Amino acid sequence: MEYYNNIACVTIDDLTLGEDPVMSKSNYDNYVSRRKFNLIRKGHGTGCYALIEYSTMPDKIKKRFVEIHGDIYELLKESIAVELVIDSEARKFFDEFRFSNGQQLTIEVQREYTVNCSVLKTLQQILNKRKALRKSLGGDTQKLWETIISVTERFRANPGHTLPPSTARLQDALRKYRNTGYESVISGKYGNKNTVKIDDEAGELLIALKRSRVPVYTNAQILEEFNRRAPELGLKTLKSLQAINLFFKRSDVMPLWYDAVHGELAAKLKFTRKNKTKLPQLRDALWYSDGTKINLYYKAYEKDRKGHTRMVVKTTSVYEVMDSYSERLLGYYISDTENYEAQYNAFRMAIQRSECKPYEVVNDNQGGHKKLEASDFFKRIARVSRRTAPYNGASKTIESVFGRFQKQVLHKNWFFTGQNITTVTLESRPNIEFIEANKENLPTLDQLKVIYAECRKEWNNMKHPATGISRIEMYNTSVNPETEKVSMLDMIDMFWLTTNKASTYTSSGIQIVINSRKYVYEILDQFGKPDLKFVHEKSIMYKKFFIMYDPEDMTLVRLYEKTSTGLRYVASAQPYVEMHRAIQEQQPGEVSLYRELDADSKQLRVIRREKANEIEDRQGVNPEFFGLNRPKMKGLSKKDHRTTPVKNKESMDEEMINLGSYEKAQSNMDYLLSKI
Numbered sequence: 001m002e003y004y005n006n007i008a009c010v011t012i013d014d015l016t017l018g019e020d021p022v023m024s025k026s027n028y029d030n031y032v033s034r035r036k037f038n039l040i041r042k043g044h045g046t047g048c049y050a051l052i053e054y055s056t057m058p059d060k061i062k063k064r065f066v067e068i069h070g071d072i073y074e075l076l077k078e079s080i081a082v083e084l085v086i087d088s089e090a091r092k093f094f095d096e097f098r099f100s101n102g103q104q105l106t107i108e109v110q111r112e113y114t115v116n117c118s119v120l121k122t123l124q125q126i127l128n129k130r131k132a133l134r135k136s137l138g139g140d141t142q143k144l145w146e147t148i149i150s151v152t153e154r155f156r157a158n159p160g161h162t163l164p165p166s167t168a169r170l171q172d173a174l175r176k177y178r179n180t181g182y183e184s185v186i187s188g189k190y191g192n193k194n195t196v197k198i199d200d201e202a203g204e205l206l207i208a209l210k211r212s213r214v215p216v217y218t219n220a221q222i223l224e225e226f227n228r229r230a231p232e233l234g235l236k237t238l239k240s241l242q243a244i245n246l247f248f249k250r251s252d253v254m255p256l257w258y259d260a261v262h263g264e265l266a267a268k269l270k271f272t273r274k275n276k277t278k279l280p281q282l283r284d285a286l287w288y289s290d291g292t293k294i295n296l297y298y299k300a301y302e303k304d305r306k307g308h309t310r311m312v313v314k315t316t317s318v319y320e321v322m323d324s325y326s327e328r329l330l331g332y333y334i335s336d337t338e339n340y341e342a343q344y345n346a347f348r349m350a351i352q353r354s355e356c357k358p359y360e361v362v363n364d365n366q367g368g369h370k371k372l373e374a375s376d377f378f379k380r381i382a383r384v385s386r387r388t389a390p391y392n393g394a395s396k397t398i399e400s401v402f403g404r405f406q407k408q409v410l411h412k413n414w415f416f417t418g419q420n421i422t423t424v425t426l427e428s429r430p431n432i433e434f435i436e437a438n439k440e441n442l443p444t445l446d447q448l449k450v451i452y453a454e455c456r457k458e459w460n461n462m463k464h465p466a467t468g469i470s471r472i473e474m475y476n477t478s479v480n481p482e483t484e485k486v487s488m489l490d491m492i493d494m495f496w497l498t499t500n501k502a503s504t505y506t507s508s509g510i511q512i513v514i515n516s517r518k519y520v521y522e523i524l525d526q527f528g529k530p531d532l533k534f535v536h537e538k539s540i541m542y543k544k545f546f547i548m549y550d551p552e553d554m555t556l557v558r559l560y561e562k563t564s565t566g567l568r569y570v571a572s573a574q575p576y577v578e579m580h581r582a583i584q585e586q587q588p589g590e591v592s593l594y595r596e597l598d599a600d601s602k603q604l605r606v607i608r609r610e611k612a613n614e615i616e617d618r619q620g621v622n623p624e625f626f627g628l629n630r631p632k633m634k635g636l637s638k639k640d641h642r643t644t645p646v647k648n649k650e651s652m653d654e655e656m657i658n659l660g661s662y663e664k665a666q667s668n669m670d671y672l673l674s675k676i
Contacts, residue, residue, distance in 0.1 A: 008073060009051040010051070011052070012052075013049075014065075023061065031058075031061075038056035039053075085118065086383075087121055090182050097183075105568075106567050117185055120177040123170075123174060126148060149165075149170070158379075204615055205233070206222060206247060207615055209222045210222060210260070210261065211257050211615065211616060211621060255267070264634070265634055269507070270542075271541050272605065275579060276508070276578045286324040287360070287362070288324055290320060291320075291338030292318060293317050294448070295410050295417045297315060299312070313435070316445065319342040319346045320398070321346045321350040326475035328471045328472055331345075343363075344377075354486075355486055359384065409462075413451065414434065414435070492550075497549060502545055504543070505542065512557075519575070520575070521573035521575060521576060532600045533600070540570075545561055546562060546567055555574065557573050602635075
């Protein structure tokens with residue numbers, strides 16, 4: 001049984017097959033020959049079977065059909081009304097889920113698991129409903145699972161899940177989902193440390209060898225020495241020099257050896273946050289979408305080949321997103337070309353104004369749409385997205401609105417360009433003579449944008465031809481229970497962009513360049529101060545991050561690290577804190593902030609040094625063991641220094657070292673020892 005051209009139909013198999021058929025095959029042939037059945041479609045070989053219009057069958061046959069199968073309209077309703085609704089609770093669960101080590105699921109895995117749970121929830125609902133229909137299906141669960149598998153495969157294409165295709169494995173997945181909920185779809189391979197090749201004990205020995213000054217090892221020599229000592233310490237040997245090179249470049253490892261190799265001042269410059277100062281400067285945001293010409297002239301000024309400035313008359317284009325029900329124009333973007341930027345900004349405005357996702361989006365086959373589709377943009381903002389079919393009247397709905405918008409609103413402006421060139425009425429054409437005589441009075445492009453915004457407002461407040469109430473009132477008073485409300489996470493998912501290349505978080509923050517403009521960010525605490533403790537504890541410094549940003553608001557970005565399963569959120573960052581260099585321009589609180597950051601930076605230097613000293617002591621490479629002196633930390637008082645005492649070494653000099661004097665003297669010296 002099925003719908004054919006919106007007509008409920010049954011097949012010969014529905015009537016003649018089964019242990020207790022509706023009628024015999026010979027009786028069926030008799031009814032057909034006597035034309036008691038209305039054949040909607042005749043059978044023409046394999047794959048093209050006959051369809052009988054259900055409503056034209058004799059009452060006694062329909063009664064017999066209902067007794068055996070059930071109400072055909074309920075059965076058909078069950079078979080076609082299955083639609084997938086993304087489970088918002090599942091989305092929230094996977095966004096908040098953390099493994100025992102504190103790691104979060106990557107964005108890609110969160111999306112995969114959310115879709116999988118949404119499909120499982122829908123399949124379970126189908127199972128619950130179909131249990132009541134088992135009797136009408138002859139008590140045969142095979143037909144029930146045929147339906148479940150069919151629905152599952154339909155959802156595999158859109159929205160695209162990763163549930164198993166086999167019946168047995170799908171049944172197992174549903175059983176686990178019923179018993180343990182959302183967590184049942186989380187793979188055990190995520191969140192573990194099976195891929196770590198250098199454990200903590202081996203890593204400590206490597207750091208010690210890297211810090212060793214007697215003798216000084218190259219990385220290749222460190223590999224050789226490590227493998228010589230490894231059997232005695234019960235460690236596995238290493239085969240790859242590249243593994244050691246990558247280990248020493250890790251953001252949590254580099255601070256532990258850098259000062260021993262390059263000097264503590266070099267480590268200070270590399271890992272201590274830099275204060276950014278300003279030089280003195282005294283004083284003072286079913287849908288249809290399509291692009292079209294704005295149909296209004298404006299004036300612009302251009303230079304000719306000889307360099308002379310001349311006025312020209314121009315037009316531009318606009319990309320619009322429209323609600324089909326109310327004909328309300330929701331979002332738009334004015335530009336000369338229908339490109340990715342125009343489409344992105346128009347949809348963003350539409351989502352912000354509607355505060356929910358559309359169920360379906362229909363657009364044309366322009367190049368910008370292909371770029372949006374490649375990034376799964378339309379899958380994120382709508383349940384269904386499709387392109388307009390060529391030579392199909394249904395695909396021209398927005399063009400019809402454009403035509404009426406031009407004729408009813410835009411034509412009121414004397415600088416109207418007219419409608420399509422194929423229009424035959426004089427009212428649809430521009431008054432070229434009048435426009436030519438008033439070129440100087442044409443609006444500029446900026447003025448045109450204001451005029452167009454007012455025209456859109458007028459259109460949205462005009463009465464809809466079908467209801468007699470304004471389009472904006474129609475839209476605001478209508479409720480669609482099938483649409484999803486848009487949350488902050490949705491806005492990030494739909495409209496924030498991610499950099500193509502990873503950027504390094506250095507002691508001067510993390511920098512990206514967007515549209516030839518440089519932006520610098522750093523991680524701040526809840527009080528808006530640089531969060532040096534978080535950067536230190538999470539080993540953020542000199543780690544690479546992909547940056548997700550909002551093109552319309554660059555005051556907040558999100559940092560993501562690349563893992564084997566995709567991008568994982570680490571932290572949010574804000575514009576790099578700046579302080580005025582000139583005392584005259586300093587704001588209240590800047591001096592105290594500078595002093596606070598300076599104290600925190602010194603404390604972190606000491607903590608790094610103490611941690612490294614402990615490794616030296618445990619591994620027997622402390623310079624004092626060899627009768628050598630450890631370089632003092634420059635710029636620190638005895639109170640600041642508080643370095644853990646080392647064995648076989650007299651107490652440290654109590655004098656205060658002036659870092660400025662030291663660096664000044666150092667700049668006037670050659671690389672010679674000042675004392676022998």
